[in-house]
Every structure is written in C-alpha cells, then in structure tokens.
Amino acid sequence: MSDMLRVESGLSSSSSLGGAVAPTSALARSGGDDLYVSELLSFSLERLNKEPDLLRGDADRVRRQLQEVAVSHHASFVAAAEAVGAVRSELQEADARLGALQAAVPRLQEECEAFSARAAEVVAKRKANKAALSAHGTMLDLLEAPALVDTCVRNGSFDEALDLEAFVSKVAAVHGNLPVVRKLREDVAATAGAMRKQLLARLRGAVQLPDCLRAIGYLRRLGGFDEHTLRLEFLRCREAFIAAQVAALDRSSPYDFLKRLTDAHRVHLFDITMQYRAIFASQPWQGQAPAQAEGSSSGGSEALGSDALLLSWATRRIDAYLQEVSALLPLIEDGGSLASVLEHCMYCGMSLGRVGLDFRGLLPPPFEACSRAMFVDGITAATGAFEDALQTHRWVALPAMAAATSRVAASKGDDDAAADTGPPYALMAHPPLASFVNGCLAALNELRHCAPPALQRPLAAELGKACGAVADALGRYHAARALPADQMVLFAAMCSALADVAAPYLQGCFSRVFGAKTAIATPRLGTAGVDHLAAAVTSARELAAACAPQPSA
Numbered sequence: 001m002s003d004m005l006r007v008e009s010g011l012s013s014s015s016s017l018g019g020a021v022a023p024t025s026a027l028a029r030s031g032g033d034d035l036y037v038s039e040l041l042s043f044s045l046e047r048l049n050k051e052p053d054l055l056r057g058d059a060d061r062v063r064r065q066l067q068e069v070a071v072s073h074h075a076s077f078v079a080a081a082e083a084v085g086a087v088r089s090e091l092q093e094a095d096a097r098l099g100a101l102q103a104a105v106p107r108l109q110e111e112c113e114a115f116s117a118r119a120a121e122v123v124a125k126r127k128a129n130k131a132a133l134s135a136h137g138t139m140l141d142l143l144e145a146p147a148l149v150d151t152c153v154r155n156g157s158f159d160e161a162l163d164l165e166a167f168v169s170k171v172a173a174v175h176g177n178l179p180v181v182r183k184l185r186e187d188v189a190a191t192a193g194a195m196r197k198q199l200l201a202r203l204r205g206a207v208q209l210p211d212c213l214r215a216i217g218y219l220r221r222l223g224g225f226d227e228h229t230l231r232l233e234f235l236r237c238r239e240a241f242i243a244a245q246v247a248a249l250d251r252s253s254p255y256d257f258l259k260r261l262t263d264a265h266r267v268h269l270f271d272i273t274m275q276y277r278a279i280f281a282s283q284p285w286q287g288q289a290p291a292q293a294e295g296s297s298s299g300g301s302e303a304l305g306s307d308a309l310l311l312s313w314a315t316r317r318i319d320a321y322l323q324e325v326s327a328l329l330p331l332i333e334d335g336g337s338l339a340s341v342l343e344h345c346m347y348c349g350m351s352l353g354r355v356g357l358d359f360r361g362l363l364p365p366p367f368e369a370c371s372r373a374m375f376v377d378g379i380t381a382a383t384g385a386f387e388d389a390l391q392t393h394r395w396v397a398l399p400a401m402a403a404a405t406s407r408v409a410a411s412k413g414d415d416d417a418a419a420d421t422g423p424p425y426a427l428m429a430h431p432p433l434a435s436f437v438n439g440c441l442a443a444l445n446e447l448r449h450c451a452p453p454a455l456q457r458p459l460a461a462e463l464g465k466a467c468g469a470v471a472d473a474l475g476r477y478h479a480a481r482a483l484p485a486d487q488m489v490l491f492a493a494m495c496s497a498l499a500d501v502a503a504p505y506l507q508g509c510f511s512r513v514f515g516a517k518t519a520i521a522t523p524r525l526g527t528a529g530v531d532h533l534a535a536a537v538t539s540a541r542e543l544a545a546a547c548a549p550q551p552s553a
Contacts, residue, residue: 145167145188146187146188146190146191148160149191149192149195150191152164153191153194153198161192162221162222164188165191168185168188169185169188171184192222195218195222196222196224199215199218199219199222200237202215203215203237203238204238204240206241209271209274212275212279231276231280232309234279234280235276235309235310238268238275239313239317241268242264242268242269242272242317245264246264249261254328254331255337255341258332258341259340261321261324261325262344263348265321266348266351266352269318269352269355270351270355273310273314273357274355277355318357318362322359322363325366329341329366329369330370332370334446335371335374335445335447335448335449335450338367338370339450342450345363346360364452364454367452368452368454371447371450371452372458375447375455375462376462378442378443380466382436382437382438382439382440383436383466383469383470386432386433386435386436386473389431390474390477391477395487398428423505424501424505426497429493436470436502437502437506440463440466440506440509441509444506447459448513451513451514456514459510460510467498467502471495
C-alpha cells in the first residue's frame, strides 16, 4: 500500500513536472466539470443520492488502474525521476555558466573594441605599405640621396652634389615633419659639411684663379658663411698655403732660403691679391665719395685700400716676411750675397707694388744694420790683427824701404795720387800696418756691394775709430817697450806711414765706395770720420816726432 502511495506521489510529481501536458488536462477538466454539473442538474433525486456511491466506485476503479499502471510501468517512473534530477543539475550548472558568461561579456566587449582598433591600425599600415610599395622607386631614389651626394663629393662633382642638396632641402621644407625626411636632411647636411671642408682644403693648395672662382661659388651655394666670413676663410686658407710653402723651403743656407722666400712671397702674394680682388667685390672706404671710389678702382694701393680685410692680411704677411728677413740677414757673411738678397727684395717690392703692396721703404733698416755690423766686424778684426802682428813684429829694415820712402815723398806733394786704387807700396815696409790696411780693404770690399747712403757718416766714424785704435796701440807699444835707436827709426817710420799713407788711402777708398753708390759726391769722409781720422793722424805724427832720433851736437 505504501508502495502504491509512493508511486502515486511519483505520478503526481511526474504529472506536476510534465509542464507540457498539465495545461491541457486542466482545460479538459474545466470543460468536463461544466458538462458534469449540467448533467447533475438533469438527474433525479434518487439518481443524485446514488451518485456518491457511483463516484466512490469510479475512484476505486481509477485507483486500481493507477496502481496497475504504476506496477507495470514503475521502471519508466524511476527513469523519469532520475532524468528530472539530471536535468535539474544540468540546469543549475548551465545557470552558473550563464552567470559567468554574463560577467565576462563587458571584458569581451572591451577586447573586441581593442581588436577593432588594432585592426584599424593594421589596415592603415597596410594601406601605407601598399602606397609605399607603389612609390618604391621614388622612395629608393630619395633614400639614396645622401650616398649620391657623398659619391659626387668624393669624385669632385660639386655641381651635382649641390643640386641634390638643394632637392633634399626642398623636400625637407615640404615634409619636414617626417622622421625619414629629417634623417635624410641630417645625412645630407653632414655630407655638405665634408664638401665644405674639401673645398677649403682645395683653397689651401696651389690653385689658380678659375679654381678659386669655382670653389668660392660652391661655398656660396652651400651657405653657412656670410660675405665677411667667406672672405676671412679665403684669406685664412691662402695664408695656410703660403705658410706651408715657406715651411717646405730648405733652411740649410740662409742666402738660398732668403732668395726662395722672397720669390715665394713675390709670386703668391701677387696671385692671392689678384684672386681676392677678382672674386670679391670691392667696397669704397667709409666716407669716400663714389666718384673717388670709381677713380681709385684702377690704382694699386687705392684699390687695395677698398678692403680693409685684405689690407690687414697683406700687412701681417709682409711683416712676417720682413721679420724673417731681419732674423736671417745677420747669418749672411759676405757683401755680394747681401746685395743679391737686397736686389731680390727690391724686385719683390716693385712687383708687389703693382697691386698696392710696395714694401721697399721698409727694407733699408735691416739691410743697413747688417751692412754696418759686417763692416764693423771687418775693421774690428783688422784692428785685432794689427795688434797681434805688432806684438810679434821684428823691427828690421826691408830692401824696398828706400823705394817706398821715395814713393811716399812723391805722394806727399801730389794730391792726385789717390786716384791709384792699389795699396801704397810704402806699406810693404810695415807688415802690421799692411795687415791692418788689408783688413780694412776687405771690409770695404764687402761694403761696396751694399753701401746704403744713410750709413756713410756712421761707418766713416767707425773707420776713424779703427785708425785711432791703431794709433793708440802704437802709443801703448812705445810706452811699454824701450827700443834701440835703429828700431826707433823704423817705429817712427811706421807712425808716419799711418798718418801720411794709410789714413789718407783708407779715406780715399771709403769715399770711392760711397761716391759710386750715391748721387751726392762724397770725395771725403763725413765730419765725424774726419774728426776721428784727424785725431788719429795727429797722434801718429806726435808719436813719430817723439820717436825720431835727435841730431848730435
């Protein structure tokens, strides 16, 4: 009986869970109740009294049928109950997963939006790559511009390099916001810097005017230099070129070095000045009228003065040249070489005078100092040789003494005897005095090659001092030694020869040296030289008179 109740409860549960058939049974029951009520209204009282019993019988019959059905189909009910439990658990699991899915939907939406954005970027990049692929040839040419510029610079094709540089600059002006264009502009600018250095290095070499014009034109197209800076760089490069040429000269021989130095400055200073004036437009002096500027454009120094920068550089270069000359002139030991160097320098100044760089007025001081030092050294050596020879001299009368004495007597009464340029024979009797005269003649021979007129009086004074030193040496010798009478005669004759032969002869030679070099006639020494010689002659004559033997009573 309990089993039957469980089956009925299971049946009722199954019927309650069978949501698909429950609404249909309810509708049928509601319709059947209406028919049953209408049928009850048609029954008689007796029939109505029997109706409960009939209903109980029908209920018993239905219950028995249900029990029979439950017994015969109990496996189906069990399986249905199990299926309902499984469905319930699966529905719960599905409900949990549905909740998780609902929680993950916002994140999924965000990821989808991000994917959509990335997809849009990929599409844009693909579109850009596609456009780049279509313009691959043009882009390749553009990217090769720095390498092409570098190749052109290395091969000396500066026109093509400048055209490429201008093209890249134009592209950078239009598309300067693109990184690749900025990188191209930087690479080309670096190559342009190398080109600028190469052009400046070319200006530091031996270039002619056409090459200078092309180089300056390229530098102007490159930019980076204003007009003043460009002129300054040009002069710096040319200064480096001259300095390199001077440094390459052989300094082993001062004479050869000075001649080559002078030739280098004569050629290169002239060329550089002409190049500068041909390349750069000259500007008139500040405050100079235009008519004056036009009138001075054809002149040398006036045209040069129109540009103070060139004038400053040329002055500095000439000053360095003159300093080099002044430093090396004392190393020249003979007058012929000194005169040759002076001739070279004067010719250089005359040649540069055509472009306004005549520096001949600055040459006399160093050459005068060198000539004076050379002459003073010569007569000082002659004085020293006389003193040495006097100390070792043997007072012995020579065979030619009589002839020399007669020649001296003849020369005393003949003022024109000085026309004879040879040394007087009377000096052969006095070797120390002859040695002194020979030394002075050697100094005069060196001086005659380069005898500046401004040195006439100073050198005359030096020659007078030398003769006075000889007279003083004779006086000291006489005071220090007591000579016998026969030797005293010879000593007095030497003193007389100094006063009457050597001094006038040296005076005449000195006058001939400067008389041939100057337009002013100078047959005699200057005032200072005359004073010194007069004092020397007077001392010699007094000494000769004191040494002369007195006649016996």
